[in-house]
Amino acid sequence: MIRINDIIDKISDYYPDADLDLIDRAYIYSARVHDGQVRLSGEPYLSHPLEVSGILADMRLDVVSVTAGLLHDVVEDTHATENDIKEMFGPEVAHIVSGVTKLSKLTFDSSQARQAESIRKMILAMADDIRVILIKLADRLHNMRTLSFQKPKKKIVIAQETIDIYSPIASRLGIFWIKKELEDIAFRYLQPDVYNKIIEMVDQDKLEHENYIDMVKDRIQRAMDENNIRCEVQGRYKNAYSIHQKMIKQSLAFEDVYDIIAFRIVLGNSIPQCYEALGIIHSMWKPIGKKIKDYIAVPKPNMYQALHTTVVGPSGERIEIQIRTEEMDKIAKSGIAAHWSYKEGKQVDEKANKTYAWIQNLVENQESFTDPKEFIENVRIDLFPDEVYVFTPNGEVKTVPKGATPVDFAYLIHTEVGNQCTGAKINGRMVPLQYQLKVGDSIEIITTKGHTPSKDWLNFVKTVKARSRIRQWIKSQEKERSLSLGREMCDKAFRKHRLNFSTLSKSEKMLEVTAHFGFKFFDDLIASVGYGKITPLQIVRRFEPKEEDEQTQDSFIGKIIGRVKKKHINKSGVTVKGIDDVLVRFGKCCQPVPGDSISGYITRGYGVTIHRSNCVNLLKITPDRQIEVEWEGHSKETYPVKIMIRSNDRRGLLADIAAAISKLDSNIIDLNTKTRESMAVESYFTLAVKNTEHLFAVLNALNKIKSVQEVKRLDVKMP
Numbered sequence: 001m002i003r004i005n006d007i008i009d010k011i012s013d014y015y016p017d018a019d020l021d022l023i024d025r026a027y028i029y030s031a032r033v034h035d036g037q038v039r040l041s042g043e044p045y046l047s048h049p050l051e052v053s054g055i056l057a058d059m060r061l062d063v064v065s066v067t068a069g070l071l072h073d074v075v076e077d078t079h080a081t082e083n084d085i086k087e088m089f090g091p092e093v094a095h096i097v098s099g100v101t102k103l104s105k106l107t108f109d110s111s112q113a114r115q116a117e118s119i120r121k122m123i124l125a126m127a128d129d130i131r132v133i134l135i136k137l138a139d140r141l142h143n144m145r146t147l148s149f150q151k152p153k154k155k156i157v158i159a160q161e162t163i164d165i166y167s168p169i170a171s172r173l174g175i176f177w178i179k180k181e182l183e184d185i186a187f188r189y190l191q192p193d194v195y196n197k198i199i200e201m202v203d204q205d206k207l208e209h210e211n212y213i214d215m216v217k218d219r220i221q222r223a224m225d226e227n228n229i230r231c232e233v234q235g236r237y238k239n240a241y242s243i244h245q246k247m248i249k250q251s252l253a254f255e256d257v258y259d260i261i262a263f264r265i266v267l268g269n270s271i272p273q274c275y276e277a278l279g280i281i282h283s284m285w286k287p288i289g290k291k292i293k294d295y296i297a298v299p300k301p302n303m304y305q306a307l308h309t310t311v312v313g314p315s316g317e318r319i320e321i322q323i324r325t326e327e328m329d330k331i332a333k334s335g336i337a338a339h340w341s342y343k344e345g346k347q348v349d350e351k352a353n354k355t356y357a358w359i360q361n362l363v364e365n366q367e368s369f370t371d372p373k374e375f376i377e378n379v380r381i382d383l384f385p386d387e388v389y390v391f392t393p394n395g396e397v398k399t400v401p402k403g404a405t406p407v408d409f410a411y412l413i414h415t416e417v418g419n420q421c422t423g424a425k426i427n428g429r430m431v432p433l434q435y436q437l438k439v440g441d442s443i444e445i446i447t448t449k450g451h452t453p454s455k456d457w458l459n460f461v462k463t464v465k466a467r468s469r470i471r472q473w474i475k476s477q478e479k480e481r482s483l484s485l486g487r488e489m490c491d492k493a494f495r496k497h498r499l500n501f502s503t504l505s506k507s508e509k510m511l512e513v514t515a516h517f518g519f520k521f522f523d524d525l526i527a528s529v530g531y532g533k534i535t536p537l538q539i540v541r542r543f544e545p546k547e548e549d550e551q552t553q554d555s556f557i558g559k560i561i562g563r564v565k566k567k568h569i570n571k572s573g574v575t576v577k578g579i580d581d582v583l584v585r586f587g588k589c590c591q592p593v594p595g596d597s598i599s600g601y602i603t604r605g606y607g608v609t610i611h612r613s614n615c616v617n618l619l620k621i622t623p624d625r626q627i628e629v630e631w632e633g634h635s636k637e638t639y640p641v642k643i644m645i646r647s648n649d650r651r652g653l654l655a656d657i658a659a660a661i662s663k664l665d666s667n668i669i670d671l672n673t674k675t676r677e678s679m680a681v682e683s684y685f686t687l688a689v690k691n692t693e694h695l696f697a698v699l700n701a702l703n704k705i706k707s708v709q710e711v712k713r714l715d716v717k718m719p
């Protein structure tokens with residue numbers, strides 16, 4: 001067990017003017033409040049905060065960090081309060097201890113592995129001081145070192161959490177030595193067999209490996225000496241976990257993993273010499289082109305810098321070599337912590353500034369990153385982004401934008417939850433709906449059946465989803481009102497003309513009238529009466545027999561339009577898998593014809609409706625109501641399909657078109673023409689065709705007509 005004097009020695013080593021009294025007092029206090037508590041290892045509990053502080057001192061962190069390390073568990077595990085800490089050790093230490101305590105209260109289970117990334121971000125966002133994370137990592141490291149004393153089940157849980165959450169955080173912050181140690185210990189517990197096998201295999205040829213390491217080191221060292229480059233050459237085994245990762249990633253057998261040994265050249269502080277050394281290596285051994293990485297010119301987001309190369313070594317094997325300066329070496333080992341640690345004669349604030357300057361620099365140099373996604377991913381975390389991470393009642397992590405409210409959260413869960421939301425509890429306490437969510441909040445939405453959204457919510461919701469859902473609801477309310485108003489108006493107007501609106505509204509004719517006014521659904525037509533866009537009289541007129549009108553409109557069209565039988569409503573030509581004798585209808589939105597790929601969906605009380613497989617309306621239907629359908633093959637039915645013909649206007653054009661259609665044994669069901677500026681005409685025809693082949697033949701024939709510029713079947717319309 002490390003003693004407090006060892007820690008004090010370490011600190012005075014790198015920071016002679018340190019306020020050692022603070023550390024002393026923290027030690028005495030921690031010993032007093034933890035007194036009587038015992039670790040699973042049987043050691044007094046105090047050994048844990050001591051070890052953690054020792055790790056922090058190894059990272060050359062400031063006095064506040066080391067002090068907070070000694071106190072990191074006292075609020076969580078003893079009668080001490082945050083206020084006690086503040087009074088005795090000042091606000092800075094108290095703030096950090098409270099941050100660590102908050103993180104300790106987060107518990108995750110293995111089912112949350114898939115949200116590991118959210119949890120990592122949450123942890124980073126919760127800690128408003130990077131030292132909180134550094135202490136948490138040191139804490140986790142010591143707990144991993146003593147993992148063998150835990151119960152078997154707990155070992156697995158903790159090891160998995162370490163792999164999922166903590167080693168990636170260490171990696172993000174560039175603290176590779178912690179990352180590696182965490183991974184190796186976790187790996188040992190999670191896959192003991194694989195771990196042991198790798199260790200065994202590494203050991204097997206140890207002597208041979210060591211001779212090899214010495215030989216390569218020696219040759220590099222000599223070459224550098226000859227060129228007057230003073231440096232230290234290191235050769236080391238990669239850790240078991242990274243060897244294993246390499247085996248998985250590249251699906252290699254152990255024998256095929258060449259680079260279980262990596263070499264490193266650490267030289268003074270001259271960057272040009274790094275490149276010089278790289279040149280020397282490449283003149284000795286042939287480099288593998290793709291493997292040269294210049295992280296000096298383009299540092300990694302976690303500020304790692306070095307030159308990497310892989311060369312073909314003396315006996316044809318691959319050798320991985322890293323070249324870096326002493327300063328880069330230090331940062332590579334301790335990452336962001338290096339910027340928080342003491343260097344002689346420098347103040348902490350300056351280092352803090354440097355850290356943030358580094359982040360700033362990253363933002364400014366964004367273009368120089370080869371993989372922008374990776375860059376953004378990393379920096380977003382370091383900048384503590386505009387995102388807030390909160391918990392659902394069953395412990396799932398959700399991300400909401402800063403300023404989001406319980407209403408936003410409710411809509412994030414489900415539209416219905418949002419619509420019926422009447423209140424919210426944060427960490428068990430009721431809050432107003434305008435409450436702004438904070439990182440780590442555990443939130444429960446209270447819903448009341450039949451409750452509806454309020455227009456006022458639009459004043460405070462932050463998310464697009466909530467906003468659009470609330471608007472949608474308001475709009476649907478308005479439509480509801482217009483619909484009943486429209487119905488009333490039509491009913492009156494029809495009665496005046498001795499027509500029965502409710503009978504007629506179910507007629508085929510009404511579907512045609514609906515389409516005539518450019519609507520897909522009858523309800524939309526009636527709602528637009530309610531909105532005042534169409535008068536009831538306009539609709540009534542379509543039902544009054546005014547032969548002269550129809551005739552004068554286009555006298556010969558009337559002759560050619562055949563009466564297309566609507567038989568296919570009963571004899572649809574479609575079979576529904578597993579059901580005979582079912583009412584089949586066709587989607588008006590996409591008008592499928594034989595040959596189209598189709599799907600059906602079961603409507604409530606109206607049988608099965610057939611849509612083209614790419615119809616947007618189909619996409620809105622839940623999959624459990626979809627049903628497989630297919631064309632019967634030799635149906636004699638015809639099907640309506642809408643086409644558009646763009647042409648220049650000329651005399652007799654319509655007659656030519658009608659003749660072409662008729663010649664191919666098709667019929668015009670409906671026709672609608674729009675003249676645009678400069679003689680261009682867009683005509684919309686609804687034709688009766690037998691199948692897609694028939695349709696293509698008609699389209700082809702129409703295309704050949706003089707003045708016709710474009711002919712196409714209308715796509716499935718967006719709603």
Ligand code: MN
Nearest residue numbers: 048072073139
């Ligand atoms: Mn602890």
